[in-house]
Amino acid sequence: MASKDNIENLALSIETETVTFRSSREDWVRRLLILMGCVWLLVGVILPLLEVVHRATHRDVYVRIEQPTVEEMEEDSFRGQISLAGYTVLLLEGDPTQLFVNNQAVALERGTYEHGGLTVTLKEGAFSQITVTAFYENEGELDTHSFREIEVSRHASGYWEVDRRRASDNVTAVERYIGLRNFFDYFGLRALNDKTILTVLSFVTLAIGLVAALVRSLWRGRTRPDSPQLQTFVLLVVLGVQAVGAVRFLSSNLVNGGMSQSVSNSLCVALVSTSLSVVLAFGFAYGINRTCMPAKALFKMVAMLPLFAPTMLYGLSLVYLFGNKGVITTGFFDRLPWLAWDINLYGIVGVTIAEIVFTFPPAFMILLVALATTDARLYEAADSMGAGTFRTFFTVTLPSVKFGLLSAVFVSFTLAFTDFGAPKVVGGQFNVLAVDVYKQVIGQQNFGMGATVSVILLVPTVLAFIADRIVQRRAVATVTARSVPYVPKPHTVRDIFFLTFNSIISLGILSLVFMAGIASLVDMWPYSFTNPEMFPKTWTLSHYSFQRVGGGGYRAFFNSIWMAVLTAIFGTLITFLNAYLIEKTKGMKLLRQGGYFLSIVPLALPGLVIGIAYIFFFNSPRFNLPLLPWTLPNPFTFLYGTMALLVISNIIHFYTVCFLTATTALRQLDVEFESVSESMAVPFYRTFLRVTVPVCLPAMLEIAAYYFVSSMATVSAVIFLYSSDLPLASVAVVNMDDAGDTAPAAAMCMLIVLTNVLARLAFAGSSWFFRQKTQAWRKR
């Protein structure tokens, strides 16, 4: 139907003479509500993100002014010291007055000293004015990054001014734009200056453009065999030349390795675990959807299990299995020495295994849906034309799930790339970006660098997100006819093969989820097994008391539950209402498109980035507007350190998935419900409450369950936002593990898993109860 506007299509047609209806009071209420939804997402997503970018590209320059009092001046020769941007400028009395810059005596020229970005002017044997335009770097080396001049000068009435404003007594901080300097610092490209940065940026842009052109020409070559191959070849050659140039440039400019190792580590872990996880998930889903093996429901449940646990759990389980004193490393404590196998857990191996388990459930879910919606008629056609098993697989099965496969790859990549929990526990010396963010912010309190690493973390994530959106849009376009579901026929060899395959994977998942649980019941791992004479008590519940360990114990646990409950309630209400307004309102196209876009954005944001963005945004008394010179007072700072902010961060973190669930549920309702009630002059909120909500209640329960379970297990966003008054269970796991209390950490993980399983069952039960009650009006 042409009259339905597809809000995902941002094409706006400007009509000149369209008749506009008079707006009723209800219309204004709707408009206001949608506007509020947009504001909520702006404050929850966009403004904090802008703050991150601001912090990554700005640095505080501290100015410290020390002046002797009159009595002190008589005592010694000290006449003042000013420290700023790494320079220390000291003035001692003498004849003539002696000036020291960074402990080196320097000569004055007509009362002025100039070197690098520093200018010192003296008057009457005292500082008169000091300006600086660059940071002091290593000795003898001039810093090539300059920033807008900072001027420190003495006012006529005796006090000091920094940037024309009266300086405080002790230390004054002045914020300066430093461009991409932090990024180059992170990658160890110290010798760069502004000019080379420009060159580098233009080359990077060129390279991206060339890669895009290459991909496009390869794509076209695949779809259109007659397209010229020469173009592809030329592009390859140009790219090759660029790559050689880039290597030469890097090798000449790289002062030290910086922390860039983390980037390649993160990419490596994400790529390896994504490919393995998607392949395994595909096999698993294929077994469930395309064979006649038994216990399919059980396998499905096991595959979902990792969703209930914080990612630290897999790390802990791996430590108990393959760690230095792990069950398998020690060959069941030397009882089965032939089994002993050290896989060098700490590092890339451990992180990758944990990420595979972590990314398995979403990949599996996406692929199961993709396989289930394939058209059986295609298989019948392939069969009737005599295609063999393998030919059918490559010509029918793979093409029909390719969008699902791509989506699974993007989702898994994003999750593995940005995960923090597992590498924190088993990473050891193996640094990844997510842990770097944590270390910069929590360990070194270097917020600027934390913001920088977050932005680096965002780049591949946002690219994956954009690619996924493009793929999904294409996928929608290809689903046309109503397909016939595929019903597998029994085939002994295949069924047994997949039964074995799925059993092995399920066993792996179960062991990674519950190994830590078993270990948390052991009194003293591993001595209860190796030295039973010293530790006679093997099994105990004492680790579940959380006595004598940090993290907050049961207080943290109940805080987490309370947070999850609040997130579920408010998250469901906000998400569903927003989805309703965006989906079921006529007109107001711009607002709705804006709202839809803002609702999709959180999917691209890793929890860590949300966390760090919230620290910045909800902590600063004024916030900066992009590209504008002035700032606005921030009315939201009162939220900092409260439960409300934790709940908001969780709602935003998991917003998109829930929003899309709600949108799907709403799209299944008749498009004319709103028109019918409008034609009968029934206000929209009445229809919303009497019809829309009751019909969509199962979907709302699903959303609430997702919010609850995810909030219980998440650590990435909340680790920056919890306060000592508000300890949280998942943060407690990290802290206990940091302190070496592995067994209580495992115990806390198990509590989280159990709570989530129980909550999920409760939600499933209430959903079932509701369906039973309303069976009369639900079709079949």
Add this chain to the structure above:
Amino acid sequence: MAKALRANRSKKCFVTEPPVEPPATDHRIFLEVREIDKRFGAFTALDNVSISARRGEFVSILGPSGCGKTTMLRVIAGLEAQNNGTVWLNGRDVTREPVTKRNLGIVFQSYALFPNLTILANVGYGLQGRKSLDKQKRSLEMLDLVGLADQAHKFPAQLSGGQQQRVALARALSPCPELLLLDEPLSALDARVRVHLRKEIRRIQEQLGITTIMVTHDQEEALTMADRVVVLNEGRLMQFATPQELYRKPANPFVADFIGSMNFIRGCTTSGKDSVLLDGYTLQVDYGDTGIREGGQITLAIRPEDLKVGNQNRNKANWLKARVQGVEFRGAVDRVTLDLLSQEGVLVGRQLYLDLQDESAEDLALRTGHDLQIILPPRKLLSFPPTVNEDL
């Protein structure tokens, strides 16, 4: 405003008593839609369409799919904002009024019944602000009108398609709208139920005397139910007339072809005031005021049932020689496909269809290859200017 509206809605409307004035004699225009333009981006859905309906009249909007008929209905309802043009209800300009303020009832193609409410609650949905006893009485009254009072406590999913359709009608009628809009109300039903419901809807409409606009792509539905029919094609108004006029005097080849079946004879040349030359034959035609000049090209059209089989011996006017190419049994009629022959008995490469109603092909002993004479009665011959819809 809302209060006035409510008062307006709760005006007494007739359920069992006949209307004060029979609708057919009330010639006051109730609905008028003037010069509507509607575009969706580059696509023109409606192009300068004007229609009207008298009080109590049943007007049907007919056309092939994608012709803009549903858009027209949505513009009348106020669910879609037009680019140009005005809508008048009862002498009031409602162009800028939203659907809420137009006091109309709509039955959608999908019925859009609320699945979680009972039939009674569905019908009473628009009766807010009334006492619950009043509301129930009115709802039951409406259900009684559509003959579903005994189903009041069921849910929509428990009813058949035809019953759901009638519930939707009762719901639309219960707040006493002044105008009823039906969007393909019968298209989702099977043929038997459809025929029955056509009469039902018409009966209820006449009983309430409510002005009704119905959109349909089914010409039989439009012709049997409506007082007047609007034919739309590609967003343009083709003809707005009574069903009889549409069938007997189609304004253009599109309507002629769209309503019923029609033989088109192209490439005829006019000669004299009332005769036409066709492959050596001279035919008498009454093309009166179509503005066709002598010696010009002309397209003739005649319905298959208007062709007559002539007697070989008697030389009547407007006879043509033809050869039977095939006979198709169609139940009530036999359709004969004919190849036209010249006077010398040579094939001229034209085909005509002939419907035999009074006597069957067997009675006339028509067989493939059989030659016969057909007669084109002058009064039944339609004439159109050439080159219009040459692809038909």
